[in-house]
Amino acid sequence: MFIATAWSHNDIRIQQIATYIKDIEKKLLPDKGGWEHFFREKIKLEKEALALLASRGIFIGTQALAVIVSLLKKNLQTEDFVFLALDGLAMIFTLYLLRRYEGYEVK
Numbered sequence: 001m002f003i004a005t006a007w008s009h010n011d012i013r014i015q016q017i018a019t020y021i022k023d024i025e026k027k028l029l030p031d032k033g034g035w036e037h038f039f040r041e042k043i044k045l046e047k048e049a050l051a052l053l054a055s056r057g058i059f060i061g062t063q064a065l066a067v068i069v070s071l072l073k074k075n076l077q078t079e080d081f082v083f084l085a086l087d088g089l090a091m092i093f094t095l096y097l098l099r100r101y102e103g104y105e106v107k
Contacts (some may be wrong), residue, residue, distance in 0.1 A: 001090040001097075004059045008097040056098050063091045 018036055025034035067087050070080065 001059075001063070001094050004055075004094045004097050007055065007059075052098070056095070059094050059098060060091060063087065063094060067091075 021034070022036035025036055028034075067084060070084060070087075073080065
């Protein structure tokens with residue numbers, strides 16, 4: 001969950017920097033554009049959806065695998081159910097962190 005938090009934070013910062021660069025490009029290179037203009041025009045944005053799916057799969061998949069392995073334990077104790085509940089909350093929070101941040105995307 002904490003790795004997903006750091007990853008999400010870095011992703012937001014990268015999107016903010018890309019927006020800043022695109023704004024500078026508009027002022028300095030109004031006719032030619034620059035990297036951010038080229039990137040948005042030439043490279044398909046569908047690949048971003050694949051990256052989001054991959055990150056969700058890695059983070060949520062490993063958390064779900066840990067829960068499944070713990071459920072295979074034969075004698076579950078009360079504290080095991082507490083940890084399973086905490087794992088469920090961590091998974092929900094991780095999904096929240098890995099949502100799309102529409103406000104920071106480069107347009």
